Amino acid sequence: MSQRFISLGLAVTLLFAAVLGRTGYIVFSNHYTVSDSYNSYSLTVDVNEPQLYYSDRSRINNNIPILRAVIRPTTSDLAEVSKIYDRDTANSIIQELKEGYPVVHEIPSKDTQLRVLTAYNTDTNLRQLISTESSGILSHCGLNKQKLSVNYHIDAKGRILTGDNGTVRDSEYLSREGYILTIDKILQQHAFDAAKSLKSGAVIIMDAKTARILACVNKPDNTYLNKAFSQFSVGSVFKLVTTACALENHMDYSYLCNGAVTVGDTVYNCQKNHKHGFVNLKSALAYSCNCYFINLALELGADKLRSTAADLGFGKNIDLFNGWNIETSSIPSADDLTSKGELALFGFGQGKLTASPLQICSLLCTISHDGRYSQPSLVRAKKEKNGSITEYKLPDETNILSKETSKTLLEYMRYVVSDGTALNADTNSHKSSGKTATAQTGQFHSGREIYHTWFAGVYPYDAPQYCIVVMYEDGTSGAADCCPVFRTIVENLEE
Structure with a gap:
């Protein structure tokens, strides 16, 4: 009887060792990684069209810098919102934050405790020639749009983890890739x-x-x-x-x-x-x-x-x-x-x-x-x-x-x-x-x-x-x- 218990205990020990070893391999091996999109939330800050240039290499589009604040549903960020924005804008932002996720709003300066990122708008008198709305050249250049975003980790209920300030993803944003036009x-x-x-x-x-x-x-x-x-x-x-x-x-x-x-x-x-x-x-x-x-x-x-x-x-x-x-x-x-x-x-x-x-x-x-x-x-x-x-x-x-x-x-x-x-x-x-x-x-x-x-x-x-x-x-x-x-x-x- 005792020999049967000894055999069973040995089998359980070997099985536990195998599971532990497999778990260690998965954790430390480069062959197994978790997708960035798994258990994460991505906040889009800006999306720009592909880059176009004048003949002198200056930018036609994506040429006007603007500041955008990333505002989290935290006590500290809410306090900053009340300082920076007028009452109506602040109340509107607070309503958005009740969903439990960060939001993006333009901001006049970087003089704030909020995270501020630089995005780019377009100011051009070539709107009809270049825009997708007019079936202009941006409809035919074949390049991807440029995205600026902030990624956050979330728990099983979809809530952003406490203390997570987010990771900025801007590797393709404001890329130099584009087309130089003949426009002087x-x-x-x-x-x-x-x-x-x-x-x-x-x-x-x-x-x-x-x-x-x-x-x-x-x-x-x-x-x-x-x-x-x-x-x-x-x-x-x-x-x-x-x-x-x-x-x-x-x-x-x-x-x-x-x-x-x-x-x-x-x-x-x-x-x-x-x-x-x-x-x-x-x-x-x-x-x-x-x-x-x-x-x-x-x-x-x-x-x-x-x-x-x-x-x-x-x-x-x-x-x-x-x-x-x-x-x-x-x-x-x-x-x-x-x-x-x-x-x-x-x-x-x-x-x-x-x-x-x-x-x-x-x-x-x-x-x-x-x-x-x-x-x-x-x-x-x-x-x-x-x-x-x-x-x-x-x-x-x-x-x-x-x-x-x-x-x-x-x-x-x-x-x-x-x-x-x-x-x-x-x-x-x-x-x-x-x-x-x-x-x-x-x-x-x-x-x-x-x-x-x-x-x-x-x-x-x-x-x-x-x-x-x-x-x-x-x-x-x-x-x-x-x-x-x-x-x-x-x-x-x-x-």
């Missing part, structure tokens, strides 16, 4: 300031040689609609395309404008029925003679004019970055243009034609760069977590217009500014070239037709560096609405 910080501010007179519209500036987007302003600036990339009625700015097509086909002639022309059973007028008299291609562009360009479009024919427009990017989409597909413009179909009436409208930028300020600025870049087309670009480089930078290659160029055509067209555009409809765009020193437009929309408000007005300009005209497009919704005329904005930008460039 100073030029962006110049454009934004100059556009104060625009209640609704857009300004876009591009590098004349590389087609990089240097500035992008949308008005009103408190919305998320990116009008610089949206399509609008174009009007006479499109006469640049018709002129380019004529020059490429060696077509230039004199025409007597009587203020109106009939195509089929429709009468088309020059603005305010103005009779321009005898005009050629250069003067017709300068005075924006609709009758001349209607006749010119009919002489050129639909195939040539539509082909030139397509070669210059009209009716085509661009992949601006990482699958960000932009529909920059729409042109009439070949079937549409079998109608002489539709072709007449196309010749002076009306009818079924729509385009974005981005597309019109791209057109200017092609004209300015000896007829070579480069796809517009917005992202200059990728910045890694360690700070290293990988530059992106510029898109390949495509020859669209002859160098002679481009040079002649720039001279014609200079004449528009010096002697034509764009006198308001000129400055005292370096000279610009460009084209105005007052586009009919077919939309009416209180019996009045709404016009979209434009100025598309190149500066300086004889050695192009900048292509600038100003578009105003529901305007009066390109000369009155848009030329002054362009001139202000150029005057700042000259300083």
Whole structure:
């Protein structure tokens, strides 16, 4: 009997030793760890979008430091709350703390016993270009959001352990990883300031040689609609395309404008029925003679004019970055243009034609760069977590217009500014070239037709560096609405 008890005791001892040994192995072995999320509570202090930079490497977003206090449901923290915050705010915080968990509130300074962490807000005039709400570049960059949090241990009932001050988790917060855009910080501010007179519209500036987007302003600036990339009625700015097509086909002639022309059973007028008299291609562009360009479009024919427009990017989409597909413009179909009436409208930028300020600025870049087309670009480089930078290659160029055509067209555009409809765009020193437009929309408000007005300009005209497009919704005329904005930008460039 005693031998049986001895055997049983030995078995129990061996079993206890095995369990004790296994427990020791689990405790001290690196092969077994408890998940950070197990028996813990995570308090989010801030979540930021991936980082974007101006071309000078300064921050576009996550650029304004703010202080946030982490407030625990303890006697000491409650005493601090009563000292720092006004009565209503303090009472609100106390109500939140009744849930038994820490809360986060902004605080004016670090002069407190509370734990204070620095978070970052965004202050930018590039909201429509970058934000996820506008399907901007942050929707397409493919990087994770940056999170700042504090982790606490909790007991089996979910209560934070007494004396636990929490562990700050910020390894990815305010990471240097992100994208360097082509946006010039100073030029962006110049454009934004100059556009104060625009209640609704857009300004876009591009590098004349590389087609990089240097500035992008949308008005009103408190919305998320990116009008610089949206399509609008174009009007006479499109006469640049018709002129380019004529020059490429060696077509230039004199025409007597009587203020109106009939195509089929429709009468088309020059603005305010103005009779321009005898005009050629250069003067017709300068005075924006609709009758001349209607006749010119009919002489050129639909195939040539539509082909030139397509070669210059009209009716085509661009992949601006990482699958960000932009529909920059729409042109009439070949079937549409079998109608002489539709072709007449196309010749002076009306009818079924729509385009974005981005597309019109791209057109200017092609004209300015000896007829070579480069796809517009917005992202200059990728910045890694360690700070290293990988530059992106510029898109390949495509020859669209002859160098002679481009040079002649720039001279014609200079004449528009010096002697034509764009006198308001000129400055005292370096000279610009460009084209105005007052586009009919077919939309009416209180019996009045709404016009979209434009100025598309190149500066300086004889050695192009900048292509600038100003578009105003529901305007009066390109000369009155848009030329002054362009001139202000150029005057700042000259300083």
